[in-house]
Amino acid sequence: MTYLVHTAHAQLCALWAGCVGWTLTAVALGLIQWRVWQVSDREIITSGEAWVGLWRACFNSHSLVSPGFVATHCQYIGLTEAFTPPEIVAGQVLMLLSLLVGLCGNAGGVYALRNIYFGMKTSPIRLLCVITGGLSLxxxxxxxxxxxxNVSSVVTNQTIRFPPEFKMPPAPDSQSVGFGIGVGVVGAVLMAVSGIVFCSYRLPVRSQLGALPTLRHDVYLERSAGSGTLTDMRGRDNPAFESHEQL
Structure with a gap:
């Protein structure tokens, strides 16, 4: 059984990065701060700031509740609504697809490292790493x-024609990239790094496999070291046999 653990340290770190990246992608999907709108009319949006996410548009208001209290007013953005812009439709579909593909990629990474660390097989390890890396990318x-x-829509100050029940202005005075996009970009970068590292995995060349230590050999050497003697797999000479040879 060939010892390959020392060849997969980078892939173990890549699996950790992929899991963190997948988690950040899931967090970004639920955040509402994708696009931050600044408005001057504060009659309803009393904070002067509204947030547009993939699934909801929200803002804080004093006028929608009793005086002295603040309520967060949110409305759901449907996938098939006529006012939903194409970048948000693409985000709702592609971000969910990214989560599914990333989950499969991380599961493939766990299986590939299991084969490496437990010495299950050597032939499909390279293929498993390539599949894992491809799914992560x-x-x-x-x-x-x-x-x-969505970053492009923010930079060009694109507006969204929300229905009246959203109580959103027809256009913002200005808008900026929100925290949700930043979290999503960091998650995507970590997934990309994980994919590149897994795709770069190489098995030791076949001519060197015989020189690699094996698990059985390591265990034998450890037991021999514990007994205070240094031996190898060839064993010891038999003194009785040598004396018989001299006769």
């Missing part, structure tokens, strides 16, 4: 598309 690309698309 696909997940990163799938989430980056809506993230960068």
């Amino acid at each position: 696909l997940s990163a690309a799938t989430s980056l598309i809506p993230l960068l698309w």
Whole structure:
């Protein structure tokens, strides 16, 4: 059984990065601070700031509740609504797809490292790492598309024609990139790094496999060291046999 643990330290770190990146992608999907709108009319949006996410549009208001209290007013943004812009539709679909693909990629990474660390097989390890890396890269690309698309909409100050029940202004005075997009970009970068590291995994060359230590050999040497003697797999000479040879 070939010892390959020392060849997969970078992949173990990549699996950790992929799990963190997948978690950040899931967090970004639920955040409402994708696009931050600044408005001058504070009759309803008393804070002067509204947030547009993939699933909801929200703002804080004093006028919608009793005086002295603050309420967060949110409305759901549907996938098939006529007012929903294409960048938000793409975000709702592609971010969910990115989570599914990233989950499969991380599961493949766990299985590949299991084979490496427990010496299950050597033939499919390279293929497993390539599949894991490909899924991680696909997940990163799938989430980056809506993230960068929404950044472009913010930079060009694109508006959204919300229905009256949203109580949102027809256009913001200005808007900026929110915290949600930043979290999503960091998650996508970590997934991409994880994919690149897994794709770069290489098994030791076949000519060197015989020189690599084996688990059985390591255990034998440890037991021999514990007994205070240094031996190898060849064993010891038999003194009785040597005396018989001299006769």
